[in-house]
Amino acid sequence: MPGLEDLYREIILDHYRSPRNKGELESPPATRVEGFNPLCGDEIVVYVDVEDDTVKDIRIGGQGCSISQSSASMMSAAVKGKSLAEVKGLTKAFKAMMSIHEQSLDGEGEGLEESGESGIDPSEIADVPEEVKLGDLEALRGVVKFPVRIKCATLSWNTLAQGIDEATAG
Amino acid sequence: MSEAGTTGSARLDVARIRKDFPILSRDIRGTRLVYLDSANTSQKPQSVLDAMDHYYERSNANVHRGTYLIAQEATEAIEGARGIVRRFIGAPSDRNVVFTKNATEAMNLVVRAWGTKHLREGDAVVLTEMEHHANIVPWHQLAEAIGIELRWIPVTDEGHLDVGDLDRLLDGAKVLSFTAMSNVLGTVTPVAELVAKAHDAGAIAIVDASQHVPHITTDVQAWGADFVAFTGHKLLGPTGIGVLYGTEEILEATPPFLGGGEMILNVTKDGFTHTELPWKFEAGTPMIAEAVGLGAACEYLTGLGMDAVRQHEVELTAYTLRTLTERFGDDVTIHGPSEPAARGGVFSFAYKDIHPHDLTQVFDEHGVCVRAGHHCAKPLMRALGVNATARASLYVYNDTDDIDALADAMDAAGQFFSF
Numbered sequence: 001m002p003g004l005e006d007l008y009r010e011i012i013l014d015h016y017r018s019p020r021n022k023g024e025l026e027s028p029p030a031t032r033v034e035g036f037n038p039l040c041g042d043e044i045v046v047y048v049d050v051e052d053d054t055v056k057d058i059r060i061g062g063q064g065c066s067i068s069q070s071s072a073s074m075m076s077a078a079v080k081g082k083s084l085a086e087v088k089g090l091t092k093a094f095k096a097m098m099s100i101h102e103q104s105l106d107g108e109g110e111g112l113e114e115s116g117e118s119g120i121d122p123s124e125i126a127d128v129p130e131e132v133k134l135g136d137l138e139a140l141r142g143v144v145k146f147p148v149r150i151k152c153a154t155l156s157w158n159t160l161a162q163g164i165d166e167a168t169a170g
Numbered sequence: 171m172s173e174a175g176t177t178g179s180a181r182l183d184v185a186r187i188r189k190d191f192p193i194l195s196r197d198i199r200g201t202r203l204v205y206l207d208s209a210n211t212s213q214k215p216q217s218v219l220d221a222m223d224h225y226y227e228r229s230n231a232n233v234h235r236g237t238y239l240i241a242q243e244a245t246e247a248i249e250g251a252r253g254i255v256r257r258f259i260g261a262p263s264d265r266n267v268v269f270t271k272n273a274t275e276a277m278n279l280v281v282r283a284w285g286t287k288h289l290r291e292g293d294a295v296v297l298t299e300m301e302h303h304a305n306i307v308p309w310h311q312l313a314e315a316i317g318i319e320l321r322w323i324p325v326t327d328e329g330h331l332d333v334g335d336l337d338r339l340l341d342g343a344k345v346l347s348f349t350a351m352s353n354v355l356g357t358v359t360p361v362a363e364l365v366a367k368a369h370d371a372g373a374i375a376i377v378d379a380s381q382h383v384p385h386i387t388t389d390v391q392a393w394g395a396d397f398v399a400f401t402g403h404k405l406l407g408p409t410g411i412g413v414l415y416g417t418e419e420i421l422e423a424t425p426p427f428l429g430g431g432e433m434i435l436n437v438t439k440d441g442f443t444h445t446e447l448p449w450k451f452e453a454g455t456p457m458i459a460e461a462v463g464l465g466a467a468c469e470y471l472t473g474l475g476m477d478a479v480r481q482h483e484v485e486l487t488a489y490t491l492r493t494l495t496e497r498f499g500d501d502v503t504i505h506g507p508s509e510p511a512a513r514g515g516v517f518s519f520a521y522k523d524i525h526p527h528d529l530t531q532v533f534d535e536h537g538v539c540v541r542a543g544h545h546c547a548k549p550l551m552r553a554l555g556v557n558a559t560a561r562a563s564l565y566v567y568n569d570t571d572d573i574d575a576l577a578d579a580m581d582a583a584g585q586f587f588s589f
């Protein structure tokens with residue numbers, strides 16, 4: 001039976017209390033994208049400044065629960081200054097972590113099925129580069145045991161991906 | 171059984187009622203199940219489960235077409251349920267009671283079938299800021315299709331409808347469609363008054379009674395509404411069944427919604443003629459067992475007495491408001507009317523700075539089921555200036571122990587997130 005401490009790790013609460021890269025960037029030149037979690041009404045705003053195929057700067061706005069806010073905060077710290085290829089690898093690795101079958105986590109019989117609950121398509125997590133290190137983001141691993149919260153954790157990542165797409169489209 | 175479910179013994183015996191609901195004896199992580207999410211969906215008494223089982227075990231057959239005994243019993247089962255529902259809401263005839271999948275489908279039927287036929291580009295439809303998406307999105311869809319205009323009755327800080335500007339909003343409008351009880355704030359709206367205003371302005375009146383029918387005696391004729399929609403699963407019945415009530419006049423003026431079997435009189439290669447009310451709106455094999463379950467649910471509530479149900483909820487609402495304010499003072503914000511008699515047992519609240527999602531996650535550890543989110547009422551959330559709330563809601567099986575458990579879980583959440 002997963003407990004609250006599986007979900008709310010100390011690092012998560014720390015990022016929730018003192019979010020990194022909170023604020024806005026002037027857009028343009030930065031790209032501004034909004035993400036919605038239709039389940040709970042949370043709204044997140046990602047400002048991303050892409051230059052020379054690198055995430056030069058990033059800021060996070062909006063409101064959300066501890067999981068979506070801390071995930072966004074950790075993400076911003078993890079992707080800042082990284083090349084777009086590295087960000088893509090991180091995103092894949094993060095999503096792969098968010099779609100692991102619960103049974104393989106704690107060996108209990110009562111796991112969640114590999115259902116559509118996470119909203120992650122298998123193609124999004126194919127071929128995760130081996131060298132990717134998730135670092136602090138590992139703390140969010142426990143979220144998989146709380147299926148409805150997976151979308152909280154992935155909201156900022158999906159929004160960032162959209163932002164990068166828009167920034168590189170034209 | 172009395173008309174409109176007004177039989178009244180004095181008080182609810184909640185301890186006895188709880189024994190009728192098998193799920194309430196389930197323990198959750200070693201504590202009792204504290205179910206405070208009935209505005210979302212209600213639990214089901216044994217009598218409803220038994221009625222549905224009994225139907226499948228004894229009389230399962232398709233309806234309105236078999237000549238054999240069990241087919242006749244199945245037909246009687248669904249039509250009997252229709253009669254029970256008709257009496258429960260005070261409708262004049264079974265012809266006025268259409269079974270749908272849920273309240274959402276009932277609203278879509280009205281908007282698609284009646285709206286498409288009777289509304290034109292530029293026609294105004296008046297809604298309120300406290301509507302459920304079921305009474306918003308179908309209108310948006312119609313607006314996209316034919317270009318109707320939507321107007322909105324605002325909500326006051328106390329969570330009431332602000333009718334100050336109503337005459338202007340209704341001026342020239344074709345429809346007023348509104349909730350009888352807010353699923354977020356619990357606000358009970360002045361239905362008969364609003365219906366009369368709509369009619370005076372030459373508009374039809376549509377009432378979303380999804381939160382009203384389960385909790386307060388409902389008399390659709392006293393309301394005078396043209397259409398009334400509600401859903402079965404919030405009133406102790408099963409999922410998969412809802413009801414659309416309509417006056418004879420308006421149902422006759424509404425073309426069929428879905429086409430297929432059951433709803434026809436004749437079909438040729440050139441066309442079809444539809445059958446009479448209410449089956450004209452019930453295409454295909456209907457939800458027979460679900461109708462039977464809904465009938466049993468209405469009978470269960472009638473047995474309790476809807477006046478007693480309401481009295482219980484007003485008392486427990488007063489206890490909830492008192493307990494939360496006494497125990498948490500300024501740390502808790504409860505949206506909606508402060509006067510228990512003006513509201514149903516639905517409490518949207520904020521506690522400290524804890525996000526509703528985090529709050530209800532901690533509640534779950536304590537077996538307390540409370541919903542977090544926008545409750546399918548995003549325009550209202552925006553008017554309240556929040557993205558989400560935690561929402562606790564009451565029904566016949568809740569007692570003061572449940573409210574105390576909620577308050578204890580709030581304490582636990584406060585400690586967990588104290589920083």
Ligand SMILES: Cc1ncc(COP(=O)(O)O)c(C=O)c1O
Pocket residue numbers: 209210272273274275302304305349351352353378380381401402403412546
């Ligand atoms: C006021 C109101 N209207 C409509 C609905 C829709 O009910 P259903 O989802 O059963 O169609 C609900 C419940 O979610 C509600 O609270």
